[in-house]
Amino acid sequence: xxxxxxxxxxxxxxxxxxxxxxxxxxxxxxxxxxxxxxxxxxxxxxxxxxxxxxxxxxxxxxxxxxxxxxxxxxxxxxxxxxxxxxxxxxxxxxxxxxxxxxxxxxxxxxxxxxxxxxxxxxxxxxxxxxxxxxxxxxxxxxxxxxxxxxxxxxxxxxxxxxxxxxxxxxxxxxxxxxxxxxxxxxxxxxxxxxxxxxxxxxxxxxxxxxxxxxxxxxxxxx
Amino acid sequence: xxxxxxxxxxxxxxxxxxxxxxxxxxxxxxxxxxxxxxxxxxxxxxxxxxxxxxxxxxxxxxxxxxxxxxxxxxxxxxxxxxxxxxxxxxxxxxxxxxxxxxxxxxxxxxxxxxxxxxxxxxxxxxxxxxxxxxxxxxxxxxxxxxxxxxxxxxxxxxxxxxxxxxxxxxxxxxxxxxxxxxxxxxxxxxxxxxxxxxxxxxxxxxxxxxxxxxxxxxxxxx
DNA sequence: TAATCAATGATAGTTTTGCTATTATTTTTG
DNA sequence: CAAAAATAATAGCAAAACTATCATTGATTA
Numbered sequence: 363x364x365x366x367x368x369x370x371x372x373x374x375x376x377x378x379x380x381x382x383x384x385x386x387x388x389x390x391x392x393x394x395x396x397x398x399x400x401x402x403x404x405x406x407x408x409x410x411x412x413x414x415x416x417x418x419x420x421x422x423x424x425x426x427x428x429x430x431x432x433x434x435x436x437x438x439x440x441x442x443x444x445x446x447x448x449x450x451x452x453x454x455x456x457x458x459x460x461x462x463x464x465x466x467x468x469x470x471x472x473x474x475x476x477x478x479x480x481x482x483x484x485x486x487x488x489x490x491x492x493x494x495x496x497x498x499x500x501x502x503x504x505x506x507x508x509x510x511x512x513x514x515x516x517x518x519x520x521x522x523x524x525x526x527x528x529x530x531x532x533x534x535x536x537x538x539x540x541x542x543x544x545x546x547x548x549x550x551x552x553x554x555x556x557x558x559x560x561x562x563x564x565x566x567x568x569x570x571x572x573x574x575x576x577x578x579x580x581x582x583x584x
Numbered sequence: 585x586x587x588x589x590x591x592x593x594x595x596x597x598x599x600x601x602x603x604x605x606x607x608x609x610x611x612x613x614x615x616x617x618x619x620x621x622x623x624x625x626x627x628x629x630x631x632x633x634x635x636x637x638x639x640x641x642x643x644x645x646x647x648x649x650x651x652x653x654x655x656x657x658x659x660x661x662x663x664x665x666x667x668x669x670x671x672x673x674x675x676x677x678x679x680x681x682x683x684x685x686x687x688x689x690x691x692x693x694x695x696x697x698x699x700x701x702x703x704x705x706x707x708x709x710x711x712x713x714x715x716x717x718x719x720x721x722x723x724x725x726x727x728x729x730x731x732x733x734x735x736x737x738x739x740x741x742x743x744x745x746x747x748x749x750x751x752x753x754x755x756x757x758x759x760x761x762x763x764x765x766x767x768x769x770x771x772x773x774x775x776x777x778x779x780x781x782x783x784x785x786x787x788x789x790x791x792x793x794x795x796x797x798x799x800x801x802x803x804x805x806x
Numbered sequence: 807t808a809a810t811c812a813a814t815g816a817t818a819g820t821t822t823t824g825c826t827a828t829t830a831t832t833t834t835t836g
Numbered sequence: 837c838a839a840a841a842a843t844a845a846t847a848g849c850a851a852a853a854c855t856a857t858c859a860t861t862g863a864t865t866a
Binding site: 807808809810811812813814815816817818819820821822823824825826827828829830831832833834835836 | 837838839840841842843844845846847848849850851852853854855856857858859860861862863864865866
């Protein structure tokens, strides 16, 4: 068991109606929703199918999550929460440059060892394919006010601080961070589905090489 | 009337069941769908509401577009098609550096004069807020094979060629282009809805300044 | 041990959406 | 003008997204 696995990743309570990590049914729902969102995609995913997969009823699913949007939000939050934990644990040692390099490696996952379990790989695919659908919504302002996107903002600002520690003159830290964070996820989508708009093959991890170049070339010029 | 407006932007025929630009009803549908997608968002948008807004019936809408996904795809394609036309018209003069700078200005729209009409501003907002929803789909591979995303790929490759003309040693041209293209759209979303993860205010157009820096710093280091 | 209470199961029902079908009417075109 | 195409009007269906009710079970506690 990894060090990271010993920590309870905190996910904002309000997202779920009750804490799914606390009960056996709740865990079954999370487990199966990860599989189903990955296999069916957000549009084809329904609570009915989830209930069937988790051997329960639709009504019971609604007792944990008020909608499939909220359930997806819960999973996405879990992803960013876990990433934040890893950053806090692993990117605190060394000089600013080392810390920044470590952090970059964590968020871009160059070595697949970071995604050790099948569910972790599924979860990353879900973030890549589905996360925008709970962000790009008319409800985003409300959601953000409620704190539903705070974990993501925290990750961004953690990385922004690392950048400032390395290069205090950097003007556009947040833009730089989100460009890399979102870009690296998007490249993995393109690699699989629109290969002609990327130069990345999963093997040699061009994604990591490119964004590392991009980051440090930008910062060295400041 | 602008030069650009004299051209018929070609949108792949197969996306629509019949060409909406060719009839009065079709034009009304496009016009109103732009307004409604912008105001309601993809999720709340329905053909029933569109029919009502365009003073027609649901069944008639279905004779033009087989689903609201296809209609959105049509609008998004129109956006990229128009951008491609502008690039071909305006970014062909001068030395490689000038051409690249012009192209960057076109895709990032630093001066709002480029978005002269209300509908153009609406269309860009639609691309920012809704476009990912027709890309991040289980149907993406089929769609791409049918050519539904070809215009986007063409824009990317046009820009990639400009970069190679300026800096032949650049290894990751496509990744660089999509990072800037998608990033710049995303920053505008963040600016409005998650301001703490960006450094951009709509006024001074930090988006343009930042991505120009990012691009040329990256290329000068090659 | 009995009473209680929270969680779950079982079932049914409502509304909306997404889509199809049919027929009538209008408009276009040869 | 006649034929064909486009549109309107209307109805209807299946599935999805919930909501509601009541019975059951299993754990807690008096």
